[in-house]
Amino acid sequence: MIYTLQTATTIENVLRNELHLGKKYVHQLRMAKAVSVDDQLVSWTVQLPARTILTIDIPETKSNYLPASISVPIMYEDEHLLVVDKPKNMATHPNNSSETSTCMNAVMRHVTHYAEHVHRLDEGTGGLLLIAKNPIAKAALDYALANNEVTRSYTAVVEGRMVQQQGTIAKPIGKDRHHNTRRVVAKSGQVAVTHFKVIARTAKTTTVKLTLETGRTHQIRVHLAYLGHPIVGDTLYGAKLQGTTYALEATELTFTHPITHKVITVTKK
Template structure:
């Protein structure tokens, strides 16, 4: 079980409308919460689901089956932002975002799970992911309702994700938008390419600095396809430095120069506008 606090934002809102219509919580979750009377007021008493609440009313929601199965693994974790709904953490280059099977360790989510458990929690799920070679900020949900809300925000492009990349060559265009679909490379499963039969993909970019033979670029995702920035920049003839999969020049440490630098969004559970930077 996981509990969180919520302040009713407007007069007349009912628990049923909030869960079913606004948050679109899963049917199983909604049924359990109603049957177990797991929405309570400040006095600890269950709240009537169809009773209109007043703005400013403090409620406690207790969510069922709120636990994750990642094996906790202790590691220094850089936490950039945290409240009772979400974490924003820094992922170093060279580690995977999450395990590919239940026995895998050494991933960011193993470290996040250890941190969450140390602080009394049982649940942590990533909202998006970064490639193993990419460093930067990742958003984590701390309970299933937050997971549902933020997943929907990602689908609707309501979370602005900014990246900074160092690319090979001197990019002439000061800014632009790359609107080219991305699909799988049938000859190399781990690779993606621009393909008319692929999924739509949109990347906005602008040049921050031109060096001797490389360019520093800020990129903003409108969609979130696998390897999207890497594929789009390589297609322009300016692959990310170190990204040998897409013909980028090699680096001494073997990592490519791509960092997720910032997240911006309106918090769906607090209404706060957040601009979180690495």
């Protein structure tokens, strides 16, 4: 991996505070003498000038997902990460080591070595899924996601005509004590924030674009149902209009690339 310093700094600072690697992994890199400048080892605590090029030899790591006989559409890819279009009614990842029908199994057919999802989509939600292709990209993207630096936008069709053109739903979400898989708005739940904007209306439905600040389980589904506008087909959350699945798609991802520092936007038309 090639990493170019954006400012004058040290290797130690890059690994810990720019790439956000854990102590154990940093120690592994140090023991392997995996970081060099112009093929030379340099002190990790000496300040290097901006534009210095680091070469990081990533220790061999393999993901545990079995490759599948199925594939998924790839919307963006480089040597560090990829974005795929997860089909509806496909789980993001397997629940046991023998399962091979999930999105991550399909990704392993393409990548073959290392791939780990940065976030997840509910099984019934289709659309864009961000995946790291090495542990360094994974750590940096995990940090970006946790700090609201990955913008995830969705499109949903909900029941009824929403009166409000746009707004923010800031209601905590917790488990439903009476249902194993449902979530509910609850005072004791985790903080959850969803922004929405109406983009179309019909006599019986409204199409909305939604952007997440947090990533709670079923967040969009719970918040829209709380407003009295469940997603069309989402019978788990009270929808009456039927469909083969519920009408929710992850349609846009925007993030700063952890290695190149370029802003990447991937859109599903």
